[in-house]
Amino acid sequence: MNARGKTLLLWLVVGFNLLTLAAPTLVILGASVTTGNMIVFPPEGFSLRWYEKVFASEVLRDAFVRSFWVSLVCTVVSVPAGTLAALGLARHRLRFANLLQVYLLLPFTIPLIGSGIGLMLFFGEVGVLGELWPVGLACGVVNLPFMIWSVLASANGLDPDLENAASNCGAPPVQAFLTVTLPAVTPGIITGALIMFVLAFNEFLVSLLLTDANIVTLPVSIYNSIRSIITPDLAAVSVIYILVAGVAIVVLDRLVGLEVFLKGR
Amino acid sequence: MKIPMHWRLLDAVEAVAALLWPRALHRHTGWLLMAPAIALVGLLVIGLMYMGDSSLRLLDTETFEQSADYSLANYAVLASQSTYLTVLVRSTVAALLVTVITVALAFPYAYLMVRTRSAWTRKFLLISLFLPFFIGQVVRAYGWLIVLGREGILNNLFALVGLGPFKMIYNYPSLIFGLVQYMLPFAVLLIAPAVTAIQEELELASESLGADWKRTFLHVTLPLARPGLVSAAVVVFALTLTDYAMPVVLGGGTNDFIANAVYDAFFRISDNGLGSAVAIALVLFGSTLVGVLLTVLGTGTPDRD
Numbered sequence: 001m002n003a004r005g006k007t008l009l010l011w012l013v014v015g016f017n018l019l020t021l022a023a024p025t026l027v028i029l030g031a032s033v034t035t036g037n038m039i040v041f042p043p044e045g046f047s048l049r050w051y052e053k054v055f056a057s058e059v060l061r062d063a064f065v066r067s068f069w070v071s072l073v074c075t076v077v078s079v080p081a082g083t084l085a086a087l088g089l090a091r092h093r094l095r096f097a098n099l100l101q102v103y104l105l106l107p108f109t110i111p112l113i114g115s116g117i118g119l120m121l122f123f124g125e126v127g128v129l130g131e132l133w134p135v136g137l138a139c140g141v142v143n144l145p146f147m148i149w150s151v152l153a154s155a156n157g158l159d160p161d162l163e164n165a166a167s168n169c170g171a172p173p174v175q176a177f178l179t180v181t182l183p184a185v186t187p188g189i190i191t192g193a194l195i196m197f198v199l200a201f202n203e204f205l206v207s208l209l210l211t212d213a214n215i216v217t218l219p220v221s222i223y224n225s226i227r228s229i230i231t232p233d234l235a236a237v238s239v240i241y242i243l244v245a246g247v248a249i250v251v252l253d254r255l256v257g258l259e260v261f262l263k264g265r
Numbered sequence: 266m267k268i269p270m271h272w273r274l275l276d277a278v279e280a281v282a283a284l285l286w287p288r289a290l291h292r293h294t295g296w297l298l299m300a301p302a303i304a305l306v307g308l309l310v311i312g313l314m315y316m317g318d319s320s321l322r323l324l325d326t327e328t329f330e331q332s333a334d335y336s337l338a339n340y341a342v343l344a345s346q347s348t349y350l351t352v353l354v355r356s357t358v359a360a361l362l363v364t365v366i367t368v369a370l371a372f373p374y375a376y377l378m379v380r381t382r383s384a385w386t387r388k389f390l391l392i393s394l395f396l397p398f399f400i401g402q403v404v405r406a407y408g409w410l411i412v413l414g415r416e417g418i419l420n421n422l423f424a425l426v427g428l429g430p431f432k433m434i435y436n437y438p439s440l441i442f443g444l445v446q447y448m449l450p451f452a453v454l455l456i457a458p459a460v461t462a463i464q465e466e467l468e469l470a471s472e473s474l475g476a477d478w479k480r481t482f483l484h485v486t487l488p489l490a491r492p493g494l495v496s497a498a499v500v501v502f503a504l505t506l507t508d509y510a511m512p513v514v515l516g517g518g519t520n521d522f523i524a525n526a527v528y529d530a531f532f533r534i535s536d537n538g539l540g541s542a543v544a545i546a547l548v549l550f551g552s553t554l555v556g557v558l559l560t561v562l563g564t565g566t567p568d569r570d
Contacts, residue, residue, distance in 0.1 A: 006478040013373040014390070021397050022467045024408020027418065031411055077305070085302035092295025100299065106306050109555075110313065111507030113524040114548045117531065117540065118312020120367045140304045148302065152461060172279045172292075202401030205509050205524075219403045226407055226514060235411075238404040245399035249392060258391040262379055 025242055032235035045106055050236040060221065066132055067201050067218040073136025074143070074200035079193050081140075082147025086188070087181065089148070090155035091163075107142050115142050118208040123210065135217065139200035146199065147192040153260075154188030187256050194255075198248045204239070211230045288335025313548070320541035331538055339542035349526065349543070353550075356522040359437075360506040363444045367501050368494060369446065371452035374492045375493070376486070378453070398450040406514040409443050410434055443515040444505055451504065452497040459493025460486075495562045503555055507547060523547050 032051070034044050054060050085104065094100060107115065119138050120129070130135045158181070166176040204219040209218060216224070218237070225234050252258060286297065322331040323338050343349050378390040397405055413433040413519050420430040433439055444537040463486060487494075509524035516522075521529070523543065530540030 010377050014377050017374050018393055021393050022513050023412055024405045027411045028408045081301035081305050088295045088298030096296045111551055113527050114544045115309055117544050118316045121315040122312045141308050176277050176280050198399050204403050223403050239500040241400050241404045245396050248399050249395050262461050
């Protein structure tokens with residue numbers, strides 16, 4: 001009796017959550033295949049013409065490529081920095097370790113608008129605004145704690161004696177690093193890299209602040225379109241994001257299993 | 266015996282490494298490893314300094330250049346103009362509302378996800394959580410515009426029974442709703458580890474001692490899940506307070522938050538100084554509130570009795 005009431009209540013809340021979480025995704029998928037000219041759901045008929053229009057659109061293709069490039073830069077920048085930092089934190093006793101951890105959490109404690117504006121002013125002074133790579137760099141900085149956490153989770157599970165054993169067997173430091181440390185934290189590195197890539201691909205506010213009309217990334221492009229005219233090709237573009245998210249989840253699950261996020265650190 | 270190529274390569278790399286980082290410095294290897302990350306975050310610090318500097322400069326309305334000398338006038342504007350106070354109150358109230366609702370909705374989800382016996386259910390719940398998380402704010406807000414819009418699904422359903430159409434977007438409730446569903450994955454992912462840490466035997470023990478599930482929940486589960494609830498509340502609060510995209514997309518421009526005020530100051534009235542001042546004020550205000558929240562709720566690390 002009691003257990004039944006509890007289960008019912010739980011599933012009621014969870015069901016509501018599932019509905020609200022899934023609704024935007026389903027609706028966008030549905031609206032993108034309409035034959036009509038307006039965003040409606042359920043769609044009028046089934047047609048892939050909006051996808052044709054998206055692939056034919058140079059503006060959207062360029063924005064997509066730019067977003068991809070930004071994500072690449074972000075990943076390339078943050079993976080080494082985050083991995084080394086996590087290893088430094090896990091392996092070495094550092095003075096001011098607590099202060100260091102607070103410092104490395106700055107990207108999270110400073111509101112995104114603050115980080116974005118600050119970087120915009122700095123990049124403006126230095127004269128690199130108008131290029132894409134600063135946007136990637138900014139995404140890497142702003143999400144760095146995710147990368148560090150990811151590798152730290154793997155690094156904490158690494159037995160320090162393994163590296164000592166390697167040294168005892170005669171391995172010089174770089175070789176010990178490459179053959180013992182790196183393989184052990186690879187799950188964390190790949191998870192982190194995946195998360196960094198997807199977050200950069202989705203990054204809106206930083207892109208908005210650091211790009212101009214010539215180099216907009218895809219989220220900004222979608223945002224601009226939402227504010228002007230809303231036609232179904234916008235839904236088709238959004239489906240790209242749904243696909244990217246889907247692929248990322250499958251890869252993440254194959255590599256480490258999503259359940260890893262349920263455990264504490 | 267011929268020495269393999271990759272051995273030679275590695276030996277060369279080791280030699281270079283030994284040259285660049287001699288044995289004498291090996292004590293400090295930890296700091297060497299931290300250096301790139303420290304440098305990256307340092308970019309943020311530099312940005313903050315630029316912002317602080319800019320906030321102290323006034324805008325010359327004729328030349329649209331910033332003044333050469335410093336003054337606190339921008340902050341005075343913040344304190345005196347009622348628009349900024351309105352935005353502050355609106356953002357803070359929204360943050361509180363969204364935090365309470367999100368955590369209340371997230372906890373059952375996290376609990377079910379962790380406690381369920383079926384691996385399929387758990388996987389399904391996880392995927393349902395990560396998919397929106399990876400899709401991004403703009404696309405999700407756009408989806409809600411379609412659902413709640415004048416010609417949207419809900420209004421179409423209402424029309425079937427002869428009601429409506431209702432204005433369900435570009436207002437405060439829809440904004441709060443959009444923020445809640447955006448924050449939900451964050452909250453669940455922060456609460457879940459805490460629930461995992463609660464041994465199920467404790468709940469069973471409580472029930473075998475005679476408590477019904479409501480009492481068990483209130484007196485056993487909830488207090489033990491506290492670290493997760495606290496971190497979820499703090500994160501959701503901070504993220505909502507400083508959000509930019511949702512107020513613009515779902516709020517329709519009449520429900521601006523602090524981040525929108527910053528953006529407007531920079532890009533609508535070209536007053537970098539004022540915008541920087543608002544941003545700095547937000548950083549300080551946000552940190553203080555989070556600090557207060559953490560003191561009141563406890564840092565979330567469980568007390569050992």
